[in-house]
Amino acid sequence: MQATADTVAGLVGDLERQFPGIKERLVDEAGELRRFVNVYVNEEDIRFLDGQKTALKAGDQVSIVPAIAGGRT
Amino acid sequence: MNTVIGLACRECGRAYPDAPIQVCERCFGPLDVQYRYDALVGRVTRDTIAAGPRSMWRYRELLPVQGETAVGRHVGLTPLVWAPHLAKALGVREAWIKNDGVCHPTWSFKDRVVAVAVAKARELGFDTVACGSTGNLASSLAAHAAEAGMAAYILLPADLEPGKLLGALVYRPVLVAVEGTYDDVNRLSSEIADSRPWAFVNVNLRPYYTEGSKSYGFEIVEQLGWRAPDHIVVPCAAGSLYTKIWKAIKELETLRLIDGPAGTRMHAAQAAGCAPIVTMIKSDTDVLVPVRPTTIAKSIAVGNPADAYDAYRTAKASGGSAEQATDEEIVDAMLLLARTEGIFAETAGGVTVAATRKLVERGVIRRDESVVVCITGSGLKTTDALQDRVAPDVTIRPSLAAFDRALNDLQEASHGRARSYPHATAHADQGQRRGAGDG
Structure with missing residues (x-):
């Protein structure tokens, strides 16, 4: 899907305009990403970038992935 | 007896049926299998467990699999x-x-989780299993898929130890090496699991697998x-x-x-x-x-x-x-x-x-x-x-004289220094032993 925003936080806002109700599933009352939601910009975890303030430009690919999948041990 | 009630979100508590669901659809929280513990008290006893198979399946009432398990029957009960x-x-x-x-x-202990996941995959009607792995899971899933006659797709970080790669390849899964870390593999696994009708054991079967x-x-x-x-x-x-x-x-x-x-x-x-x-x-x-x-x-x-x-x-x-x-x-x-x-x-x-x-x-x-x-x-x-920490003590020609001389040299070299029998010491490695010449 396509969305337009300057930052990840803005992207969540734009998704909410397109799909009302999605925002509260992604972020909590304080606006923080929920514990089990991971966001990647061009395959990089935004916690290694600038969190929800991570800047976006046209053509960036953003993945929203549940934190659940795990591995060894 | 079916001892499983269904799944429930660990975070918000929302209930789900006994089905391959990746996460809570409301809050993305992980899902846990719910059991009828009240029906198990007094029914699962030390005696019933002791009378069970000599494998992890002696605890089957506390595992989320119905009926007889066709694969992985010998997993567990390790020393x-x-x-x-x-x-x-x-x-x-x-x-x-x-x-x-x-x-x-x-x-590896991965056989335990895979035995459950593959049994559950069959129970749920899947014909293909998949995983992202750091190696041990790959090997275990590939082995159990071979035993079950199921197709297996495995994603691994490309820089994995050669032995771990071989340990999966020997069972002939489809193995995809991913240029990235395990965390990259894991994210990709989540995305693939959404688009393929596979039992991704550590993604959409994770509540059962774990x-x-x-x-x-x-x-x-x-x-x-x-x-x-x-x-x-x-x-x-x-x-x-x-x-x-x-x-x-x-x-x-x-x-x-x-x-x-x-x-x-x-x-x-x-x-x-x-x-x-x-x-x-x-x-x-x-x-x-x-x-x-x-x-x-x-x-x-x-x-x-x-x-x-x-x-x-x-x-x-x-x-x-x-x-x-x-x-x-x-x-x-x-x-x-x-x-x-x-x-x-x-x-x-x-x-x-x-x-x-x-x-x-x-x-x-x-x-x-x-x-x-x-x-x-x-x-x-x-x-x-x-590799860098262990080596032969000495290399010799195949003669008794060379052996005697080498052993003598080794004993002299170790004289006065406790050769590392670590029962008596708290430290594992007393340093590299030098090899004696073979003469």
């Missing part, structure tokens, strides 16, 4: 080894090794004579085994199968180069800060552990702690375990032994207490880690 020499080296009264390095069929780890905990308690130890030290990657051993103890408590109070304290062990869970526990925060792993303990190099939050809660609930080990400490501890107890663990086992030593030194594990050290995979899987 719990009394380890007096290691105990002495570590400075504790009572140490035990739970050794899944000899788990059938692929020499339940297999409980059998490791059930066995510890049963093998100790239905007693829970004072301490259990567990290597953590995603953190699931750690949380499930604790869950196993609580379930046995619920079923009134444990003698006395189960006061076990659960301790997490990670490599210093990838210790996000240890960091959370030691700094007492429930917020995970992911890391980029740099450690020889690749099987547990998960920088963004799925069960970090639950691992933190397990430490809090059990009064447990955590420790980390550097690469050098990992290798030293692998050698210590091998030379005190004759058990060759993979690098993750070195992490656990090294962490146990630190927990004793810190006084977290008191010297008069009992500890179970969890070994989750065989040392033959990670021989690369020891």
Whole structure:
């Protein structure tokens, strides 16, 4: 899907305009990403970038992935 | 009897049916299998378990699989080894090794989770299984898929140890090497699982798959004579085994199968180069800060552990702690375990032994207490880690004279210095031995 925003936080806002109700599933009352939601910009975890303030430009690919999948041990 | 009620979100509690659902659709939280414990009290007893198969399936009422299992029937019930020499080296009264390095069929505890996941995949009608892995899971899934006659797709980090790659390829899955870390593999797995009709064992079957780890905990308690130890030290990657051993103890408590109070304290062990869970526990925060792993303990190099939050809660609930080990400490501890107890663990086992030593030194594990050290995979899987630390003492021509001379030289070289019989010492490696000439 396509969305337009300057930052990840803005992207969540734009998704909410397109799909009302999605925002509260992604972020909590304080606006923080929920514990089990991971966001990647061009395959990089935004916690290694600038969190929800991570800047976006046209053509960036953003993945929203549940934190659940795990591995060894 | 069907003992499974369904699934429920660990975070918000929303209930789901017994089906391959990846996460809670409301809050993305992980899902847990719900059992009819009330119907199991008094029905699952020490006697019924003892009369069961000599495998993890003796606990089948507490595993989320219906009917007879067609594959993985011999998985589990690995030795719990009394380890007096290691105990002495570590400075504790009572140490035990739970050794899944000899788990059938692929020499790691992953056989437990895979046995459950593949059985569940068949039960749910899948013909294809898949996983993202740091190696041990890949090998186990490929083996069980071969046994089950199912197709297997496996994603691995491209820089994995050659032995681990081979350990999966031998069973002929479709193996995709991914240029990236395990965390990259994991994210990709989640995205693939959404678009393919596969049983992705550590994604959409994860609620069932992880339940297999409980059998490791059930066995510890049963093998100790239905007693829970004072301490259990567990290597953590995603953190699931750690949380499930604790869950196993609580379930046995619920079923009134444990003698006395189960006061076990659960301790997490990670490599210093990838210790996000240890960091959370030691700094007492429930917020995970992911890391980029740099450690020889690749099987547990998960920088963004799925069960970090639950691992933190397990430490809090059990009064447990955590420790980390550097690469050098990992290798030293692998050698210590091998030379005190004759058990060759993979690098993750070195992490656990090294962490146990630190927990004793810190006084977290008191010297008069009992500890179970969890070994989750065989040392033959990670021989690369020891290449620089072991070598033949001497090379000779095939003559008796050369042998006698070499042995004499070796004895002179070791004169005055305790050759490392580490039962008497707390240190694993007394330094490189020099080879004598063969004349």
